[in-house]
Amino acid sequence: MTARFAFASLRNGQTMAEHSIPVAPEMSSLLDSVAEQCREGRRLANFFGHRASDQPLKLYAVMSDDKANLLWIGAATAGASFPSLTPRCPQAHLFEREIYEQFGCRPQGHPWLKPVRFPARPQSPPIPRNYSFFHMDGEEVHEVAVGPVHAGIIEPGHFRFQCHGEHVFHLEIQLGYQHRGVETLLEHAASGRVPFLAESIAGDTAVGHGLASAMVWESLSDVRVSARAAALRAVALELERLANHVGDLGALGADIGFVPGSAYFGRLRGEFLNLLMELTGNRYGRCFVRPGGVTFDLPETMAESFLKRMKNAQKELQDVSRLFFDTPSVFERLDGVGAVSLNACQELGLVGPAARACGQDHDVRKDHPYGMYRFHHIPTMTADEGDVFARASIRRLEIERSLEFVISQIDNLPQGNLRAACGPLRKQSLAVALVEGWRGEIMHTVITDEEGRISRYKVTDPSFHNWMGLAMALRDQQISDFPLINKSFNLSYAGHDL
Amino acid sequence: MLTTFIPLGVTLVAAPLVPGLINKTKAAFAGRQGPPLFQLYFDLLKLLNKGAVYSRVTTWIFRAGPIVSLASVIVAALFVPVAGTASLSFSGDIIAFAYLLGLGRFFTVLAALDTGSSFEGMGASREVTFAMFAEPTLFIIFVILARVTGSLSLSSMLTQAPLVGTPSMAGLLALVVFSLFIVCLAENSRIPVDDPATHLELTMIHEVMVLDHGGPDLAFILYGASIKLFVMVAMLAHLVFPMPDGSPVQSGLVFGSLMALITIVIGIVESAMARLRMVRVPRLLMAACMIACFGMIISLR
Numbered sequence: 001m002t003a004r005f006a007f008a009s010l011r012n013g014q015t016m017a018e019h020s021i022p023v024a025p026e027m028s029s030l031l032d033s034v035a036e037q038c039r040e041g042r043r044l045a046n047f048f049g050h051r052a053s054d055q056p057l058k059l060y061a062v063m064s065d066d067k068a069n070l071l072w073i074g075a076a077t078a079g080a081s082f083p084s085l086t087p088r089c090p091q092a093h094l095f096e097r098e099i100y101e102q103f104g105c106r107p108q109g110h111p112w113l114k115p116v117r118f119p120a121r122p123q124s125p126p127i128p129r130n131y132s133f134f135h136m137d138g139e140e141v142h143e144v145a146v147g148p149v150h151a152g153i154i155e156p157g158h159f160r161f162q163c164h165g166e167h168v169f170h171l172e173i174q175l176g177y178q179h180r181g182v183e184t185l186l187e188h189a190a191s192g193r194v195p196f197l198a199e200s201i202a203g204d205t206a207v208g209h210g211l212a213s214a215m216v217w218e219s220l221s222d223v224r225v226s227a228r229a230a231a232l233r234a235v236a237l238e239l240e241r242l243a244n245h246v247g248d249l250g251a252l253g254a255d256i257g258f259v260p261g262s263a264y265f266g267r268l269r270g271e272f273l274n275l276l277m278e279l280t281g282n283r284y285g286r287c288f289v290r291p292g293g294v295t296f297d298l299p300e301t302m303a304e305s306f307l308k309r310m311k312n313a314q315k316e317l318q319d320v321s322r323l324f325f326d327t328p329s330v331f332e333r334l335d336g337v338g339a340v341s342l343n344a345c346q347e348l349g350l351v352g353p354a355a356r357a358c359g360q361d362h363d364v365r366k367d368h369p370y371g372m373y374r375f376h377h378i379p380t381m382t383a384d385e386g387d388v389f390a391r392a393s394i395r396r397l398e399i400e401r402s403l404e405f406v407i408s409q410i411d412n413l414p415q416g417n418l419r420a421a422c423g424p425l426r427k428q429s430l431a432v433a434l435v436e437g438w439r440g441e442i443m444h445t446v447i448t449d450e451e452g453r454i455s456r457y458k459v460t461d462p463s464f465h466n467w468m469g470l471a472m473a474l475r476d477q478q479i480s481d482f483p484l485i486n487k488s489f490n491l492s493y494a495g496h497d498l
Numbered sequence: 499m500l501t502t503f504i505p506l507g508v509t510l511v512a513a514p515l516v517p518g519l520i521n522k523t524k525a526a527f528a529g530r531q532g533p534p535l536f537q538l539y540f541d542l543l544k545l546l547n548k549g550a551v552y553s554r555v556t557t558w559i560f561r562a563g564p565i566v567s568l569a570s571v572i573v574a575a576l577f578v579p580v581a582g583t584a585s586l587s588f589s590g591d592i593i594a595f596a597y598l599l600g601l602g603r604f605f606t607v608l609a610a611l612d613t614g615s616s617f618e619g620m621g622a623s624r625e626v627t628f629a630m631f632a633e634p635t636l637f638i639i640f641v642i643l644a645r646v647t648g649s650l651s652l653s654s655m656l657t658q659a660p661l662v663g664t665p666s667m668a669g670l671l672a673l674v675v676f677s678l679f680i681v682c683l684a685e686n687s688r689i690p691v692d693d694p695a696t697h698l699e700l701t702m703i704h705e706v707m708v709l710d711h712g713g714p715d716l717a718f719i720l721y722g723a724s725i726k727l728f729v730m731v732a733m734l735a736h737l738v739f740p741m742p743d744g745s746p747v748q749s750g751l752v753f754g755s756l757m758a759l760i761t762i763v764i765g766i767v768e769s770a771m772a773r774l775r776m777v778r779v780p781r782l783l784m785a786a787c788m789i790a791c792f793g794m795i796i797s798l799r
Contacts, residue, residue, distance in 0.1 A: 165623070257693035329690065483701055
């Protein structure tokens with residue numbers, strides 16, 4: 001047996017020169033190494049292609065070693081096709097489909113090579129739009145198609161159920177309706193526009209994506225963020241998490257027809273959005289995190305009123321959570337619905353609260369700490385069942401921990417400049433930034449060319465990892481439970497479609 | 499002659515108030531102001547002034563659905579007493595009442611199937627499945643009332659039952675009222691069986707069957723649903739408390755406050771609990787049926 005192709009290690013928010021990224025002699029040795037690392041418990045955090053001008057396509061794989069707090073990176077030059085990794089390592093399935101769609105490099109033997117989004121890159125090959133959906137035969141099997149236009153005001157996505165009566169055998173999810181070509185836009189944008197574009201990748205994760213983008217930028221231009229700016233960033237990120245988690249619990253309440261739950265959680269969500277607005281000037285936290293720091297300070301007087309309101313909200317949240325989680329009919333409705341096993345979770349590489357609800361102890365804030373999380377740890381919460389109740393409980397616990405964290409941060413904000421100036425980017429380098437957004441791991445990867453311009457900007461939203469988890473959660477469930485299970489994941493369409 | 503139609507007239511005029519009051523109660527529990535009490539009247543007016551859009555794949559059944567179901571529920575309302583008297587009453591009208599409601603449902607289901615939409619087909623199958631459990635309960639309740647009052651007309655059964663005032667009768671009536679209450683929730687697609695407020699097609703039962711109707715057709719459906727709710731609440735009102743013999747004003751006041759009280763109770767139930775999982779709904783309805791059966795055994799003693 002030949003020795004395994006060795007990846008280079010990298011930390012979250014670190015830059016490395018492109019020539020120091022190990023390049024495998026052959027595609028297969030890179031893939032073998034990825035498969036082997038997956039078996040050892042590392043996760044495939046990113047797998048993407050990059051074609052620098054007049055050079056052949058190169059594929060980069062980023063592995064995450066959550067125990068050792070390290071990322072591992074390796075690359076290889078690809079031809080017109082490569083042997084698919086998916087049969088050995090299911091986590092790769094969507095990455096490989098994306099590579100095929102973006103660069104036309106075919107993963108041979110991929111079990112399900114269907115389109116991810118519609119092509120935006122000019123060099124992409126045409127993708128069959130009339131894709132034939134997965135389909136079951138049987139006398140009493142019927143198909144229910146939902147979307148892409150939905151009854152509520154939500155994003156577009158197409159869902160196809162293969163059902164027998166109320167029983168769902170299989171759910172197929174087809175997304176891509178919101179494809180805006182974000183990566184291409186980011187690659188060609190003037191540097192001042194990059195943060196704005198990053199914040200609009202997914203409207204409900206403006207702080208998360210903004211922060212990841214800023215971290216990449218700072219890393220590439222060797223800028224250090226002051227302690228005060230780092231603390232304020234953490235406060236904004238946690239407020240975003242609080243608003244969304246609280247909103248999600250309210251939405252779960254609405255889906256099961258539990259009026260008080262939806263009303264009270266909905267009001268508290270507004271409270272957190274208001275706090276975010278007072279801190280950043282925008283209810284969704286836009287235009288706050290910028291490369292080098294943040295745009296606004298939190299003065300003493302404001303901090304005091306923040307503390308008071310947060311502590312109020314903390315008390316109210318306790319009462320509302322108790323009302324919601326202790327009502328028997330709510331428990332009965334959520335318990336055991338839409339379970340994902342830990343095994344499926346690991347095979348698919350789920351991230352964020354959805355993974356923690358399955359018992360996967362993974363959180364970027366703990367595994368790859370950045371900013372303020374290097375000094376203040378937030379305990380990671382896990383559950384075992386992986387059902388809707390577990391996902392709701394994880395949100396409840398994370399809300400409590402986040403509130404404690406934000407209160408302690410605001411209570412003793414460090415001193416420092418708000419924003420440092422950023423110089424030009426390093427040439428021919430690669431930088432990686434991971435952020436634990438409220439949905440899970442957000443990853444921004446940037447490669448610069450010989451003039452210090454961005455030649456590849458790869459965005460990986462947590463939803464990209466998790467949509468397949470939703471499809472698995474629907475197996476052998478009731479079709480009437482789909483809206484509830486979907487809401488318990490609450491994935492982003494825009495973040496997936498880019 | 500004219501006075502005969504006063505109970506029906508009251509039903510037709512006051513029916514949209516019942517959903518309005520339920521929504522007000524729910525809003526109060528949610529800490530909101532909620533839509534006005536008369537919102538359904540405004541909605542009906544708005545819908546009646548609209549045009550309707552019909553799919554090319556539908557047939558006359560789709561257009562007949564709302565009309566037949568509204569007509570049948572109005573005719574069924576003739577037999578239900580309002581403040582002690584019904585517009586029409588004859589021996590054995592309970593069968594007519596039950597199957598008029600059944601006819602309305604049948605046409606709603608046919609109209610839903612006529613669209614050929616998978617959602618509506620799903621809703622139709624759920625509706626008839628749950629009706630299959632609710633209907634026997636209703637009949638067992640009728641058997642008990644017929645046995646207790648010795649009458650076979652709906653109005654005398656409902657108005658006389660609470661007057662047979664022995665302690666054992668009180669227990670029996672409690673069983674009847676409880677199971678009729680659950681049937682009322684199920685028949686009128688309220689929580690915990692169905693959620694009238696949801697926008698999620700996949701979880702709907704009744705609402706999903708009428709998704710393709712618009713304009714006046716939707717108005718007929720909404721109006722018919724409110725009459726059905728009014729009628730069922732009126733049945734409960736007569737069972738829980740005997741109507742006084744005095745002037746019509748007096749009995750009208752008693753009836754009105756009983757109606758409001760029961761409506762508020764429905765609103766409280768909707769606010770206090772989450773909807774049942776769909777597979778559990780038959781169990782709830784079977785429990786109601788069992789309770790009615792116990793009642794029947796007691797009444798036969």
